[in-house]
Amino acid sequence: MSPTYKRVLLKLSGEALAGTNKTGISPDTVAEICREIGTVLAMGVEMALVIGGGNIFRGLSGSAKGMERSSADYMGMLATVLNALAVQDMLEKQGYPTRVLSAITMQEVCEPFIRRRALRHMEKGRVVICAAGTGNPYFTTDTTAVLRGMELKCDAIIKATKVDGIYDKDPAKYSDAVKFETITYDETLARHLGVMDATAFALVRDNNIPIIVCRMFGGDIRRAVMGEPVGTIVRND
Template sequence: MKYKRILLKLSGEALMGEKNYGIDIDRVAQYAREIKNVHNEGVEIAIVIGGGNIYRGLSAEKSGMDRVQADYMGMLATVINSMALQDALEKVELKTRLLTAIKMEQICEPFIRRRAVRHLEKGRVVIFGAGTGNPYFTTDTAASLRAIEINADVVLKGTRVDGIYTSDPLKDATATRFEELSFQDIYDRGLSVMDMTAFTLCHENNLPIIVFDMNKEGNFLKLVQGETIGTLVR
């Protein structure tokens, strides 16, 4: 395996599957199988999931809601998604732990860095919920921060597109995909990979990012095995 410890970032929208909102159980089950295949190869896996399929704080703010209140609601949405994925992972017989930045003793453990690392060392899949626990920060930032804290080898951003393009490939048929970019290339070209806080954290800590299509069966395993999948930023 090319990587020993990874952080997988999934968007909340990815869990919708073909639905317009909410959670598609079949899509979550597919992700669980993909994660199990990678875990079976001895890779330590941590996961951060967004909450945009249920609630997006930034959108609520535009409608007049207090931003801090809206962001906390978004954090709770990420916990719902995390619980759904945890259930799917346990159905394929993976041992999991859900750690959140907001205390919810009845359903998860509080995030403690040493505890998270120990869970990974014991072969458990660790899911980080509730973002960073602070408003004004996205789950992209949470993914970058947690990856740095647990000394992950790479951040794998699983999306519905197969990498970073010159423009949105869903809207522009002439868009071309990059195979590899430097952090400076992203700045210079003004490309959207993660929010700038998350991206800068990775840059300053020399943590590579790979953007890839998580929905294509087998992609996740091939990527961890070292095949050129998606777009590498380093």
């Protein structure tokens, strides 16, 4: 069977890279994540990644503690670069060519994000890791994921999380939480489910790119790419 989605953008939280720790980068966890990514790449799917920075520094929480919001957000962007380099290193150790493209220029470390260059890398089978957010404060990595997904003409955006989809309430706190198989962008916003921020949903809704929320491990990412019923699909209809 051929994959349903030929080109995808995978959004990972920074906290995921910390593993059982609350902060930092766990090499074992990064290796496990990269093996999951490898199962998708092995099918010939073109892939871009956007990784958060919450395991190192989160701009919004820094701002809440008294830092100037723009400064805190720039620190968060730099944290995403550290995570991108960690994932790049592990993917290449596993035999997958990658390129880190940053929205903030740092030529000694990675390439600047140029849309046409990113598209060309993907066409050549390289994993494009988009770092430093949009390069602007006040925008989350969720918004970055949607923006890059549209710029790179991705067929779907996959948000890999600790849970297996979107629920009407926190399944970790409520045993009667109900999982959605599909849900619309408008309903997700109206219910305040917190899957992505409103800016990200506004962007993706207007362009009708499906968002698939699924587990990070257990093969769910591969199954989502194959179009199998896994996780929750957010779309207009």
